[in-house]
Amino acid sequence: MSSIWPNGKRVAVCLSWDVDGESAQYVRFPDRARNQLSELHQRLYGPQVGIWKVLNLLKEYEVPGTFYIPSYTAKLHPDMVEAILNDEHTVGLHGHLHHSLDQLTREEEQAVLVKSQEIFKELTGSVPRIFRSPSWELNRWSPELLVQHGVVSDSSLMDDEVPYALETPRGPLIEIPIQWLLDDAEHWNHHRANRDKAISDPDAVFRLWSTEFDGYYATGGCFVLTLHPFISGRWAYMAVLERLIKYIRSFPGVWWTTLDEVTGWSVDRLAQNQLPIRQSPAPEPLDF
Numbered sequence: 001m002s003s004i005w006p007n008g009k010r011v012a013v014c015l016s017w018d019v020d021g022e023s024a025q026y027v028r029f030p031d032r033a034r035n036q037l038s039e040l041h042q043r044l045y046g047p048q049v050g051i052w053k054v055l056n057l058l059k060e061y062e063v064p065g066t067f068y069i070p071s072y073t074a075k076l077h078p079d080m081v082e083a084i085l086n087d088e089h090t091v092g093l094h095g096h097l098h099h100s101l102d103q104l105t106r107e108e109e110q111a112v113l114v115k116s117q118e119i120f121k122e123l124t125g126s127v128p129r130i131f132r133s134p135s136w137e138l139n140r141w142s143p144e145l146l147v148q149h150g151v152v153s154d155s156s157l158m159d160d161e162v163p164y165a166l167e168t169p170r171g172p173l174i175e176i177p178i179q180w181l182l183d184d185a186e187h188w189n190h191h192r193a194n195r196d197k198a199i200s201d202p203d204a205v206f207r208l209w210s211t212e213f214d215g216y217y218a219t220g221g222c223f224v225l226t227l228h229p230f231i232s233g234r235w236a237y238m239a240v241l242e243r244l245i246k247y248i249r250s251f252p253g254v255w256w257t258t259l260d261e262v263t264g265w266s267v268d269r270l271a272q273n274q275l276p277i278r279q280s281p282a283p284e285p286l287d288f
């Protein structure tokens with residue numbers, strides 16, 4: 001199989017984290033956030049403890065990371081943002097208070113996007129060009145809105161295993177696909193409201209992730225793992241991640257990269273007419 005990746009690499013691997021912190025709790029469960037401390041504190045484990053374990057692991061294995069951060073969390077934890085950038089990792093936009101976009105009007109969504117860009121500009125001196133929607137939810141107008149405001153890539157849709165260009169009325173948006181299976185939250189996010197759900201066996205999750213990687217490796221895909229420091233920053237789960245890094249390192253021809261680098265690569269491929277171009281499904285069923 002001929003390689004699409006730089007330098008003849010056989011697969012692209014992006015380890016990514018959504019560093020949500022306590023942000024989502026305010027919009028998902030505002031009454032609980034107002035009155036109850038426990039879940040807010042559990043989520044604070046991410047920026048306070050988990051992120052530092054993640055950064056240490058990436059340093060040890062010399063692997064780059066991508067960190068999507070709600071601007072509320074970034075503003076509260078500037079030391080964390082600084083440490084991520086000092087280690088030459090990438091940061092991306094991830095809303096402000098982690099509103100799932102289907103809860104927002106177009107005007108509200110635009111205001112949140114602009115606010116998140118302004119906060120990153122203020123904190124880091126530049127605005128990330130990559131975006132991942134909170135909870136992976138996009139409105140029909142979201143891709144156009146992102147392009148309008150200078151965002152180059154999104155990583156929230158699940159219809160492929162390699163990047164493509166999604167057409168919008170204002171030009172293409174690079175889409176770098178993800179999936180639920182490769183998200184730690186589906187296996188290990190555990191809180192009082194879902195205590196009936198069993199915590200997945202870490203060995204079973206390693207089998208799922210490594211088997212998925214085998215498929216991406218065989219077909220030359222872009223393997224994107226989505227993690228959350230407040231969830232998989234715990235030791236038992238960090239051990240799975242370390243095991244997965246070791247497993248992937250045992251293969252030749254792996255491009256360890258960030259979603260920002262894959263975005264740049266995709267833009268170049270698009271300019272050379274070598275990136276798939278897609279349209280979203282019609283808003284109403286087609287008439288035939």
Ligand SMILES: [Zn+2]
Binds near residue numbers: 018019134
């Ligand atoms: Zn998130």
